[in-house]
Amino acid sequence: MRSLEDYDISPTTGFLPTEPPLRRLSDNYFQPWEDLMEDFNGLLLAGKLRQAIHKMPLLDHSRLKTVQEYRRAFLILCMLSHSYVWGKLEKTSETLPANLAVPWSGIANHLGLCPVVCHASVVLWNYRLLDPNGPIDLSNLSALATYSGSLDESWFYLVTTAIESVGAPCLAAMVRSINHVREANYQGLIDDLQTVHTAMEGMNNALQRMFEKCDPYVFYWKIRPYLAGWENMAEAGLPFGLIYEGVDSFWSAETDEYADMSHLSEGERLLRQYRRYAGGSAAQSSLIAALDVFLGVEHYPTGKRPQVVQKPDSRDQSDLNDRYKQLPTPNPADELHKSKEKSGTTTPTSERPPFVRTNRNAFLRAMRMYMPRQHREFLEDLELAANLRSFVLQLEQQQKDNLSPEESMILDVYNDCLTQLKVFRDKHVQIVTLYIVNQARKGPNIAHGGFAIEKKKQQQKQEQDDSTQDDSIHPSKKGKITTNDHNVLYPQTALETSPRIRKGSLSAMVSDMFPELGLAKHVDPKTGVVRGTGGTNVLPFLKQSRDETADTRIGFTPTTGHQNGKSIKKSITIAEEAAIPERRRSWRNWFTNK
Numbered sequence: 001m002r003s004l005e006d007y008d009i010s011p012t013t014g015f016l017p018t019e020p021p022l023r024r025l026s027d028n029y030f031q032p033w034e035d036l037m038e039d040f041n042g043l044l045l046a047g048k049l050r051q052a053i054h055k056m057p058l059l060d061h062s063r064l065k066t067v068q069e070y071r072r073a074f075l076i077l078c079m080l081s082h083s084y085v086w087g088k089l090e091k092t093s094e095t096l097p098a099n100l101a102v103p104w105s106g107i108a109n110h111l112g113l114c115p116v117v118c119h120a121s122v123v124l125w126n127y128r129l130l131d132p133n134g135p136i137d138l139s140n141l142s143a144l145a146t147y148s149g150s151l152d153e154s155w156f157y158l159v160t161t162a163i164e165s166v167g168a169p170c171l172a173a174m175v176r177s178i179n180h181v182r183e184a185n186y187q188g189l190i191d192d193l194q195t196v197h198t199a200m201e202g203m204n205n206a207l208q209r210m211f212e213k214c215d216p217y218v219f220y221w222k223i224r225p226y227l228a229g230w231e232n233m234a235e236a237g238l239p240f241g242l243i244y245e246g247v248d249s250f251w252s253a254e255t256d257e258y259a260d261m262s263h264l265s266e267g268e269r270l271l272r273q274y275r276r277y278a279g280g281s282a283a284q285s286s287l288i289a290a291l292d293v294f295l296g297v298e299h300y301p302t303g304k305r306p307q308v309v310q311k312p313d314s315r316d317q318s319d320l321n322d323r324y325k326q327l328p329t330p331n332p333a334d335e336l337h338k339s340k341e342k343s344g345t346t347t348p349t350s351e352r353p354p355f356v357r358t359n360r361n362a363f364l365r366a367m368r369m370y371m372p373r374q375h376r377e378f379l380e381d382l383e384l385a386a387n388l389r390s391f392v393l394q395l396e397q398q399q400k401d402n403l404s405p406e407e408s409m410i411l412d413v414y415n416d417c418l419t420q421l422k423v424f425r426d427k428h429v430q431i432v433t434l435y436i437v438n439q440a441r442k443g444p445n446i447a448h449g450g451f452a453i454e455k456k457k458q459q460q461k462q463e464q465d466d467s468t469q470d471d472s473i474h475p476s477k478k479g480k481i482t483t484n485d486h487n488v489l490y491p492q493t494a495l496e497t498s499p500r501i502r503k504g505s506l507s508a509m510v511s512d513m514f515p516e517l518g519l520a521k522h523v524d525p526k527t528g529v530v531r532g533t534g535g536t537n538v539l540p541f542l543k544q545s546r547d548e549t550a551d552t553r554i555g556f557t558p559t560t561g562h563q564n565g566k567s568i569k570k571s572i573t574i575a576e577e578a579a580i581p582e583r584r585r586s587w588r589n590w591f592t593n594k
């Protein structure tokens with residue numbers, strides 16, 4: 001592996017930049033962006049943000065000089081663009097104007113990201129230190145930008161920033177550990193695994209603090225709608241994704257030039273401007289992904305986890321039966337050519353990435369496309385270099401009657417690290433239950449009525465009218481009251497997918513032009529799922545991810561599994577496990593007891 005710095009990782013701040021992010025772009029040329037940022041929350045609230053954006057000039061992003069400037073500009077455009085699309089109780093916009101779309105795409109390309117809000121923009125590049133000489137922790141952090149203007153939103157981002165900060169020492173320790181395994185330096189390995197373990201304890205403590213200042217209601221109803229992307233967003237009015245005006249798949253952000261499009265119809269030119277991207281999620285954190293890779297946690301398609309965690313190289317290569325069967329193509333036009341492509345007559349779409357070794361969950365793999373390029377490369381190289389799991393499996397298999405105290409210790413600390421990662425995922429499942437599942441089930445609390453209720457009534461009436469006239473609404477939804485109905489105000493947070501195309505919309509026109517792209521391709525109307533911003537069926541996915549972590553521990557019976565689609569009994573409950581001191585849960589103890 002190259003040095004951490006080569007992957008834009010700091011041994012002290014990890015994936016966070018070594019210096020706090022820029023608070024402003026100093027070049028006056030970018031003043032129009034910064035001016036809008038100053039009034040951004042107020043304009044959004046007043047319903048004037050779109051108007052203000054229309055007046056904004058199209059700026060040339062190539063005048064940005066440093067990577068810090070690129071990151072600041074990316075954050076600004078994430079804030080402006082998502083607010084433009086979702087509005088504040090305004091109808092979703094199907095298009096993003098060129099003055100946002102063009103520079104945003106160019107900047108994203110420069111940073112190796114997609115032009116959509118992501119973990120890097122709101123967590124890694126969105127903080128300042130109250131005391132410039134103080135630590136990067138929750139007593140010294142303030143967020144640079146939020147959609148809602150609320151302290152809850154700041155807290156939501158900052159807790160995650162603090163997790164990245166406290167987890168930073170893991171990265172150098174991981175790289176050193178890989179060398180220790182190669183050099184059989186057992187004491188060095190123990191020390192570095194202990195560093196990882198301590199850092200993970202700190203990450204868990206920071207995660208627990210989410211509850212302190214981020215209210216689940218505010219999160220779900222006021223913050224989360226803005227973090228949504230435009231993939232699987234038919235119910236929010238974006239069945240084909242979002243049109244990035246002035247940017248199409250024949251445009252190169254690098255050269256700002258268009259390839260020859262003379263062979264395309266008007267319709268296909270329009271279709272080529274659509275982009276489908278998942279929304280912002282901490283599933284895009286390279287830190288948690290790195291811990292999985294380092295410790296050898298394997299992830300499977302949801303519902304397809306083998307009962308017993310397999311040893312390396314004995315994995316079956318069956319198709320991924322997931323919501324994401326493969327990396328989604330960001331442009332719907334690519335689907336038109338899929339069949340031709342199979343016969344090799346046209347240009348290839350996105351190729352499968354190289355990082356499929358341990359991670360066969362298509363959603364988690366897709367999340368890597370939303371990590372900065374160098375961090376993604378770090379994970380790819382780490383996958384090739386990681387040797388810890390095969391080393392501990394070897395210890396387990398070959399020397400179980402004759403382990404030296406150091407070897408036993410390595411197994412202990414390895415298991416302890418996995419326990420910390422499992423505890424992280426246990427807490428995370430609790431958080432998601434409270435912050436998403438429960439909130440979605442309860443519905444919004446609009447006690448004061450007024451505009452919001454009026455608006456909701458108007459929208460419901462509009463939808464009833466649409467459903468009597470419009471054949472494109474799925475027949476199973478016609479005339480039915482669904483659990484989705486409370487969600488009209490923020491359709492992008494809907495619990496259930498209810499695909500529809502609004503009459504007279506641009507999507508309706510595109511749908512007429514390209515019937516082969518049928519709505520049902522993007523959403524399954526029969527599945528009532530609770531979705532994450534990334535469009536996942538949240539709880540089964542997260543619980544499986546937690547169980548996969550637990551079962552990676554050496555000497556543990558799988559905690560849960562699936563046989564013929566049914567859950568099998570847990571061998572040990574979470575409560576029982578919590579009651580056992582960590583050391584006793586180690587492999588050595590298990591082995592001795594046996």
Ligand code: HEM
Nearest residue numbers: 160281282283285288431432435532533534535536538545
């Ligand atoms: C209010 C707080 C949070 C909520 C509501 C939340 C929600 C979610 C949801 C819904 C998913 C499923 C994927 C998706 O569709 O986006 C997810 C995945 C994930 N989240 Fe969070 N999250 C929260 C905080 C955090 C924090 C602070 C971290 C720390 C970095 C984190 C790390 C992850 C990871 C790594 C995944 C991928 C699944 C896994 O690896 O187990 N989340 N989260």
